[in-house]
Amino acid sequence: MLLQDLKIGNKLLLINLIAASISMMMLVICIAIIAFHSNRTNLIHDLNAEAHILSENLTASLAFNDTKSAQTLLEALRWSPHIKQVVILDNQGILFSKYPSDSTLTLNEADTLSSYLSSVSIQQPIKIGKQEVGRIQMNATLDHVYSQLQKFLLLTMFSMLLAGILGAFMIRRLQKYLTKPIIGLTKSMRLVSSTDNYALRFNLESKDELGELATGFNTMLSTIQSHEAELDSELALRMQAENRLQQLAYYDEVTKLPNRHHFNERMAKVVASSLENKVLCCIMVIDLDDFKIVNDTLGHHIGDDLLYAVGERLSHDLRVEDILCRIGGDEFALILDNLPSMKHAQHVAQKIIRLMALPFILEDREVFIGASIGISFCPNDATSIPVLLRNADTAMYNAKKLGKNYCQMYLPEMEAKNIRRFALESALHRALDNKELFLHYQPQIDINTNQVTGFEALLRWNNPELGLISPVDFIPLAEDIGLIIPIGEFVLYQACLKSQQWRERYQIDTAMSVNLSGRQLIQTNIVERIISIVNSTSLPSHLVTIELTESILMDHSKETLSKLEKLSASGFTISIDDFGTGYSSMSYLKRYPIDILKIDRSFVSDLPDDANDVAITQAIIALGKNLGMKLVAEGVETEAQLAFLKMHHCDTAQGYLHSRPIPANEAEHYLIALSEAKHDVAIEKNLI
């Protein structure tokens, strides 16, 4: 509709004008009808009066039948504008005279609406005194009335037009009170929507519905504003969360270095550009030596601190374009782009190894670790990232095998060794169930009496496909993959069970030494597990010696101390294996309940010729004696060694000189011999 497109002001104006016009029109019509009617009535009155006058004058003419005089009288009517026709009848109803004289006679027209609207007709008797002498009929047109009405209507129209113009002007002026606030509201709304500024408010003073509307708008705006604020803060929180996620997704929490995910992306770019520009790049996998020990013994938080420190130290000496990432537990990867030569990469690796060899100060404690590095070059070794990474990993494992703090470049022949490692790993998983694991026992001989005092249980693995596998190969593997725990418990159980069998069979108490891995000692319930396993074999705990490596004791934690104290209190003998090879200080010896020190074979092997080894061995023996410990020398292979040890009052010897590790049935011979000797002694005593 037309009205819909108009502005409110024009709408109001139009509505007002239409309403006013309609009402005015009605009024005009009413007035016109009334005017018409009254004019017509007036005309009738006039006609009646004229008829009276005329009939008065006509009486004589009628009386004396003088039509000529009547005609003369009637002719005078031509001065009357509205009279159309006059007819005079005598008292017998016969036409006496008429006006105009040439008109046809029309009498008593039907009283219809059209006749009502078009003409007026009256009839009167003509009387002399009371005597009726004839009748007069007058017909008049309403032309005059109509022309009057026309004039009236024209005037009214003009007045209406004038009134309309005046009214429109007044409405325009007055409606401002209505439209101005609406226009204000509209403007403000437009401003709000164009600027998105929800802090704007409508300032409307009127108290009518528009005022309420403005208040409503303001309330709505406040609501929107507060919602927006909430939304903003929510968005900010979400942004923070996203940034955090981004950080987590691409950066390592512990070292703040890029993580493996990030590494892969960066690596892809570097490899792509390296291939395109035909320049050399390399990936270096840096694995921390002995990190596991730090983590296991000093706790995870120290481990994390150490990783962070390593990251910092590594990135400190790098070029800007070099990319350092942490790709796994204690593994870092370094991407070196745009290398001048392979030697350059080796220099970098050597520098890193030197840096890593320096001690780290963590919680006022010096911690020593090392780094093994594997390097793989692109495009020389491979062009795909997974292969490059695997090659570097392989090289790194080789470096580790060569001893620690080594750097190795990838060589294709390393693959074979690597394959063997995987084969070992999967075979080891099945070894326990397949009963491929078994124990050998190496006797420990009292140097003074030359008699067996006990055995050390040593694990052996015979795989049907791989053959006999050295513990040096599979024990670290078992530690790596966590199998050392069930295997360690198997060893403890088997050794104790065998020892108890022998004890029952030969009535001789001998000590049984069992190695306990650092991984095992971390277990919170390790003491309870050991006790329960030993108890299940009925072997008294004082006949069990728990051998620990020196590195385990690097952890000065209360947990380790309390575990060892509990074991000691339960009657177990605590022995330190490979003593003298670790980095730690001697102070722990005093703190822990240690009963036996085992002198490492590396010191024993060159006795008695090597002055250093002599000095160290003497010192260890002296130290042990002073602390009230027994001393066991490992790897005793010659009589000279034995003589030296005997001379320096070492208590026990263990080594090939007496026996290599042997199966249980062979070990029994020692017990039989011992049992016989004992028997002999008893007889001798009895004889005496």
Added chain:
Amino acid sequence: MRRLACLIVALVGLPFVSIGIAGPLPEYAMKAAFVYNFTLFTEWPTLPNNTLKICTLESDALKHELEKFRIHQPHGATLLISKISNIEAIKDCQALYLSEEDKQRIPVILSLLENTPVLTITDVPELMGKGVMIGIKTDNKRIVFEVNTLAAKKSNLYLSSKLLSLAKVVY
């Protein structure tokens, strides 16, 4: 024939004798109607006893025709038609018809009626100049009349202007 015409007039029952429309009337009937109609357009100073008396002297024919108007009440008065035998009695008339037969007595009558409000009417042409107020004559088969306003004025009678406007001659 005359009777039949009168009967028709009576039967129509109209209070006024229409002239010349219902066919040609006998002369006296027409004259009687004229006489009667003259009284309608004449005003007397007074109408004694509220009677209007139209008198004839010799003409019985006219009297007979006038009798037919007795039912009317011109000026609201009772209409009397009377034939005068005693000449003195004409003073009591309001209108007097003078015919051919009365010609000889005109001077007497007029002198008797001097300054008396009696409307005198005649159909004798010679009498018109002698002081009779209204004279009737036939002109081209129509009855016309003449009026002597001076005589009427002398007798203190007022003749309507309408009557005068219709008169052929006015003195």
